[in-house]
Amino acid sequence: MDWLGPEEWKAVALSLKVSFWATLFSLPLGVFVAYALARWTFPGKQILNGLVHLPLILPPVVTGYLLLLGFGTRGPVGGVLAEFGIVFAFRWTGAALAAAIMAFPLMVRAIRLSIDAIDPKLEQASSTLGASPMWVFATVTLPMALPGIIAGAILAFAKAMGEFGATITFVSNIPGQTRTIPSAIYAFLQVPGGEASAMKLVMVSVIVAMGALLLSEVIGRRVAARVGGR
Template sequence: MEGWLGPELWQAVRLSIRVSAWATVVAMPLALLTAWALARWAFPGKQIVNGIVHLPLILPPVVTGYLLLVVLSPRAPVGGFLADLGMGFAFRWTGAALAAGIMGFPLMVRAIRLSLEAVDPRLEAAAATLGASRMRRFATITLPLILPGMLAGAVLGFAKAMGEFGATITFVSNIPGETQTMPLAIYAFLQVPGGEDAALRLVIVSVVIAMGALLVSEWIARALARRVAGA
């Protein structure tokens, strides 16, 4: 594939996979915690929290990117503090992963929350009466039942990260080799004469990666369902 794409295009593909993978892995624990809170806890302002979680789906992506730039710019208090610690995000690939993770976060939370709400609380209550601790109940009952939902959320988050454009280009710009993911590279190639062929190749790669992720997730989900059914 590298020979077909060439070094420049392959660089964008590698960066997209890297950004999307990190965005998904880092966001997953927080998505699980958030989904658990929204599905299982009752607290003041719950609907406000739910609205904030889903805000990236409603706002234009450019707005999300601009807000990230305002907060995490090296000239901003928070961004400057992080930059002094060597943890800057603006105009770096880590910022692209952050933007992609934020845009995919609501999809991950929603998928996990629906799985949690489908779990029968009586199963956990029965395990509690038998002396199972909270962590043991989660590990042996809840987690296996919500794994398909977590997998679906991970795939949705990864796919969203792979296709993220607006927030990324606003927050970290379009820097080849540093922040230029596949969507940004496609946009850049379409702005220059004769760049349509390179853009088309990246489009084909994007479709292949997305379909591959969906097929793998479907296979894993079925394997997990068979395992749970046979347990």
């Protein structure tokens, strides 16, 4: 990427870093929540479903402001974490947290649809043979839901790469620290002569987004074929 300047490359590298960690840390929780919504019946299930999808409905700025209130150094959660040296506000870790929350609904939805497509009779058959619920999940549900898990992770990564509203509200737009691709595009468009740099980052965003969609389709089909024995 020699055609990218130093500032542009920093934004791309930071976006990749933020998106990677946002996806990695949210994936186990995403699988758990998707499985709970698909298979369990419990009080408050619809409330949980609503909370999971709330970031899709709320303005991203509102989500970022709520994160600032809760995870800022004076917030109820952020204040406690700050005592242990864990700070999210105005740090790249905060950008990863904001990106994870904004991408979480897409991840959960993809995984849940994959689990919903699995015939419950297959899981029940394993249970009748004496397998524990955890063993059934690990040997039956998880392998068959793998295409959806992979697709959900890739879509979440792409969404995290493009997150702007919640991120800039929670961690601001600090060059080299919290300036991701969307924030850098916004910054470049505010200064004279910055259109060329902004366009380069727009091209990177389009390439990453399209690549993620195509990759999720290809990997999902290959994994589904292997699981199905075709």
